[in-house]
Amino acid sequence: MKRPLLSLAIAASLVASGLAAAQKSDAPKLYRWVDKQGKVHFDQALPPEAVEQARTEFSIKSGRNVGSVDRALTPEERAAQAAAADAAAQAAAAANEQKRQEDVMMASYETENDLRRAYGERIGLLQMTVESTEVSIRSLRENLTTLLSQASDTELDGRRVLDDRSKTIRELHTEKMKQQELQAARRADLATLNAEFARMLGRYRELRGATTTPPATVAPPAAAPAGG
Numbered sequence: 630m631k632r633p634l635l636s637l638a639i640a641a642s643l644v645a646s647g648l649a650a651a652q653k654s655d656a657p658k659l660y661r662w663v664d665k666q667g668k669v670h671f672d673q674a675l676p677p678e679a680v681e682q683a684r685t686e687f688s689i690k691s692g693r694n695v696g697s698v699d700r701a702l703t704p705e706e707r708a709a710q711a712a713a714a715d716a717a718a719q720a721a722a723a724a725n726e727q728k729r730q731e732d733v734m735m736a737s738y739e740t741e742n743d744l745r746r747a748y749g750e751r752i753g754l755l756q757m758t759v760e761s762t763e764v765s766i767r768s769l770r771e772n773l774t775t776l777l778s779q780a781s782d783t784e785l786d787g788r789r790v791l792d793d794r795s796k797t798i799r800e801l802h803t804e805k806m807k808q809q810e811l812q813a814a815r816r817a818d819l820a821t822l823n824a825e826f827a828r829m830l831g832r833y834r835e836l837r838g839a840t841t842t843p844p845a846t847v848a849p850p851a852a853a854p855a856g857g
Contacts, residue, residue, distance in 0.1 A: 658695065659687040734829060735836055744833055748826040755819050762812045769805040776801065 661671050661684060673689070686696045738744040776798050780790045 657689045659689050661685045661687065731832060731836065734833060738833070741830070741833060741837070744830060748822070748829070752819070752822055752826065755815065755822060759812065759815050759819060762808060762815060766805060766808045766812060769801055769808060773798065773801045773805060 657673060659671060659673055660675055661669065663669050664678070664682065675684070684698050685694060686698070687693065688695050734744070738747065776794065780794060780798065783790050
């Protein structure tokens with residue numbers, strides 16, 4: 630019999646605690662708020678225009694501060710708050726990714742020369758692509774110049790330029806423009822890779838605590854000059 634009685638006593642205690650909390654939360658309060666004109670108000674009821682204002686709540690019985698409510702945010706403030714949270718999340722993700730890359734770098738390259746050699750190979754391959762594309766563009770330009778000159782002489786002689794020749798000229802021009810766009814993208818990639826190498830090298834030295842710079846076995850080649 631003792632166990633059921635104990636359970637009933639615990640249940641009664643929980644119910645009493647819940648009722649006391651409910652009575653406490655429903656206890657009459659006095660609200661203090663400041664309206665948009667800066668005037669301070671005290672009242673037991675909040676008018677509709679004060680619901681979104683910041684306020685302090687007091688117990689009428691004890692006069693003690695029992696809570697406070699911040700004012701409601703405007704749509705602009707909520708948007709700014711969301712944007713700030715999104716920016717903070719992106720910054721944290723970027724920091725985590727940078728940490729991951731640095732961990733991989735430190736595990737992959739025992740010495741600075743290892744890092745230089747790896748980047749030197751990547752930069753060298755991209756540099757070769759840039760140079761070969763430049764040769765292709767130069768060849769297309771020369772062929773196009775020759776065909777345009779021949780077409781001009783044909784027209785000056787009062788003869789019509791053959792359709793096949795006109796088509797070839799258009800195709801060469803289109804290909805030259807395409808190769809120039811590709812070359813611009815490759816040069817941008819090369820500049821980005823060189824900047825990445827410089828940044829990673831500096832960070833590698835920081836993490837290794839290097840005070841001197843060992844001789845480099847492979848230096849990354851510089852970008853080729855821009856073609857016309």
